[in-house]
Amino acid sequence: MGLLSLMWLHGVMAKELRIVTIESAPFGFVGKDGKPTGMMYEIGNRIATEAGFTYTNQITPYARSAHMVARGDADFVLRYRSTELAEGAIPVAGVLSLPTIVVGKPALKCRSLADLRGKVVGTPRGGRFDDAFDAEADIQKYQVSDYSQMLKMLMNDRIDAALGSSIGLFYNAYLLGIKKEQFGKPLVLSTQTFELHFSKKTADDETIAALRAAVARLKSRNEVRKVVDKYLNSFDWEMASR
Incomplete structure (x- = not known):
């Protein structure tokens, strides 16, 4: 049995x-x-x-x-x-x-976390996505309530980049009508x-x-x-x- x-x-x-x-x-x-x-x-x-x-x-x-x-x-x-x-x-x-990524507009050339120093990066409130990112004191983290708000801020140039899971970011981009061509190449930080x-x-x-x-x-x-x-x-x- x-x-x-x-x-x-x-x-x-x-x-x-x-x-x-x-x-x-x-x-x-x-x-x-x-x-x-x-x-x-x-x-x-x-x-x-x-x-x-x-x-x-x-x-x-x-x-x-x-x-x-x-x-x-x-x-x-x-x-x-x-x-x-x-x-x-x-x-x-x-x-x-899922990959944890950082995305910005095409003008933001982001090949490593060092490229984000001095930048404002949106992050989902309450979430921890990448230890190395969290440890970067020279990156200004701006907590937002959800991915939708974060992406709207990115498109309106209120933040320089957005951090989160690939699915969380891209699904909400799809809902907002944001095309993948409106993003630069994502920086992949880690997998959660x-x-x-x-x-x-x-x-x-x-x-x-x-x-x-x-x-x-x-x-x-x-x-x-x-x-x-x-x-x-x-x-x-x-x-x-x-």
């Missing part, structure tokens, strides 16, 4: 998982129809379904998502690692790796991974094993990439992972 069958017999699968998804397009947002949607919203739901669980999924502000999981008010979230998550959650499986983080307060070995196996199966069938490509196929979001 397989692992999943044994888990069904012991009632493990009867529990309903409480998922939280970070509020940041395209990862998690409310669509025009008023319903929650988004790339990580869909992927989180697929993981729970693949593992055999029922679930709820709530779109939650970025900072609050870590606190909810750490307190046990939610069971898991898909997001980058952080100090808050390390204290209260178990990293179960890597789900999607969205991981499934499960609350230490609600974890059990069987649930963790089921979710880890579900992620592996979905990735082996290319299901994660299919969700990503549905949201973003007009930009080369995988530039750093080849």
Whole structure:
């Protein structure tokens, strides 16, 4: 008898998982129809379904998502690692790796972080994307509420460059009607991974094993990439992972 069958017999699968998804397009947002949607919203739901669980999924502000999981008010979230998550959650499986990039207009020749010294670079509020960038004291970091605001500021010359995940930047550029030709060559800083983080307060070995196996199966069938490509196929979001 397989692992999943044994888990069904012991009632493990009867529990309903409480998922939280970070509020940041395209990862998690409310669509025009008023319903929650988004790339990580869909992927989180697929993981729970693949593992055999029922679930709820709530779109939650970025900072609050870590606190909810750490307190046990939610069971898991898909997001980058952080100090808050390390204290209260178990990293179960890597789900999607994304390049962290800096983009500016074509006139900005950016080949290294040194080229950004003395410049103003927009960054998403509350996010940590690259340690080397954070350590550059001569780069002025300007925190903004979301990617859309940051890109509007870039196009209006209120900041010199924008930092974030390739998908976060390029998806919002697409929504705003910004063409890839309006950007210079992106500076790729590093790669960060969205991981499934499960609350230490609600974890059990069987649930963790089921979710880890579900992620592996979905990735082996290319299901994660299919969700990503549905949201973003007009930009080369995988530039750093080849």
